[in-house]
Amino acid sequence: MNTSASHALALRDPWSLVPSLGNLDAYVSAVNRMPMLTHEQELDFARTLRDQGDVQAAGRLVLSHLRLVVSISRQYLGYGLPQGDLIQEGNVGLMKAVKRFDPEQGVRLVSYAMHWIKAEIHEYILKNWRMVKVATTKAQRKLFFNLRSMKQGLKEDALDADTHRNTLTPAEVDTMARALNVKPAEVIEMETRLTGGDVALEPQSDDSEESYAPIAYLADDSSEPTRRLEALHRDWLAGDGIAQALHTLDARSRRIVEERWLKVNDDASGGMTLHELAAEYGVSAERIRQIEVAALKKMRKALM
Numbered sequence: 662m663n664t665s666a667s668h669a670l671a672l673r674d675p676w677s678l679v680p681s682l683g684n685l686d687a688y689v690s691a692v693n694r695m696p697m698l699t700h701e702q703e704l705d706f707a708r709t710l711r712d713q714g715d716v717q718a719a720g721r722l723v724l725s726h727l728r729l730v731v732s733i734s735r736q737y738l739g740y741g742l743p744q745g746d747l748i749q750e751g752n753v754g755l756m757k758a759v760k761r762f763d764p765e766q767g768v769r770l771v772s773y774a775m776h777w778i779k780a781e782i783h784e785y786i787l788k789n790w791r792m793v794k795v796a797t798t799k800a801q802r803k804l805f806f807n808l809r810s811m812k813q814g815l816k817e818d819a820l821d822a823d824t825h826r827n828t829l830t831p832a833e834v835d836t837m838a839r840a841l842n843v844k845p846a847e848v849i850e851m852e853t854r855l856t857g858g859d860v861a862l863e864p865q866s867d868d869s870e871e872s873y874a875p876i877a878y879l880a881d882d883s884s885e886p887t888r889r890l891e892a893l894h895r896d897w898l899a900g901d902g903i904a905q906a907l908h909t910l911d912a913r914s915r916r917i918v919e920e921r922w923l924k925v926n927d928d929a930s931g932g933m934t935l936h937e938l939a940a941e942y943g944v945s946a947e948r949i950r951q952i953e954v955a956a957l958k959k960m961r962k963a964l965m
Contacts, residue, residue: 685745692727700769707764722759723752726774730755733778740786747782754781804841804851811837812852898964906960913942914956921953 698706698721709718730751734744758777762770783806812829829837829852831845838845903923907915920932935946935953942949 685748688745688748689731692724692731695724695727698722698725703770704764707762707770710759711764719756719759722762722770723756726755726759726771727752729771729774730778733775734782737782737786742786742789746785746789750781750785751778754778757781804837804843804847807841808837808848808851811840902964903960906963909959909963910956914952914959917949917953918956918960922957 703722703725706718706721709715710722730748734747734751737747738744754777755774758770758774761777762773766773783802787802787805812833829848834845834848838848841848907918910918917938920938921935922932924932933941935949938949939946
C-alpha cells in the first residue's frame with residue numbers, strides 16, 4: 662500500500678494504524694504514520710465535537726496529535742520513569758485538551774494541547790518519582806522542572822577550568838534562587854535529590870542467585886532490641902506472669918478466674934458460666950461477676 666492510499670485509509674479508519682499488540686517502538690511508529698489534519702479539518706472536527714458531542718470527531722482530533730505526546734514525553738526521560746507511562750499520562754492530558762478546545766479562539770489545537778499534556782506529565786512525575794516528595798508549591802515545581810536546564814546553562818557559561826564539576830557554587834545557587842523565586846536552601850536540597858540517584862530495594866533480575874539488592878541486607882525488624890524485649894515480656898506474661906498473678910488470689914477467686922478465662926475443655930466449650938459457679942458457691946451470678954472483676958483487677962496490678 663502506498664503512502665497516499667495509507668493516508669486515505671487512515672482518514673476513514675484512523676484506528677487501523679494503531680497496533681493492538683506490540684512494544685513501545687511499534688506504537689511510536691504507528692502514531693508517526695497518523696496523517697496530520699489540515700486547519701480546516703481540525704476546525705470541522707472541533708465544531709462537530711462541541712456542537713454535537715461526536716465521539717468520532719474527538720477521536721480524530723486525539724489520534725492526529727498522538728505524535729505530539731510522544732515528542733513531549735522525550736523531554737522527561739531523564740527522571741527515570743518509563744516512556745510508555747509518560748506517554749500514557751500525556752495522552753490523558755491530550756484528551757482533556759480536546760474536550761476543552763474552543764475552535765473559535767483562533768489557536769491551533771497543537772499549541773493549546775501542549776499545556777495540558779505537560780501538566781499531566783508533571784503531575785505524574787511528582788507523584789511517582791520516589792526521590793522527590795517536596796515539590797508541592799508552584800515555586801518548588803518550577804524549581805524541579807527547571808533546575809537541570811538552568812544548571813547546564815550555568816556550566817556552559819563558566820570559563821574556569823572546573824567546568825565539569827557537578828555541584829553548584831554559592832553564586833550559582835543564589836542566581837537560580839532569585840530566578841525561580843525560591844530560597845537558596847531549597848535549590849541545594851532539590852539538587853541533592855536530583856543528583857542523589859534512586860536505588861531499587863528489590864533485585865532487578867531473578868536470573869542469578871548471587872544477585873543482591875539492599876533489601877537482602879537490611880536489618881530484620883523483628884531483631885530490633887526493643888521488639889525483642891517486648892516479645893520476651895509477652896512470653897513471660899503468657900506463662901510465668903499469669904501463674905504468679907494467680908498466686909496472689911484466694912482459692913475461690915483463683916478458681917473463678919481459671920474457669921472463666923483460662924480453662925479450655927476438650928469440646929472447646931470453655932469453662933463454667935456465671936450461673937454454674939453461682940450455683941456451686943450458693944451466691945448470685947452478680948456476686949460471681951463482682952468477684953471476677955475484683956480478681957482480674959488484682960492480677961493486673963500484680964503484673965504491672
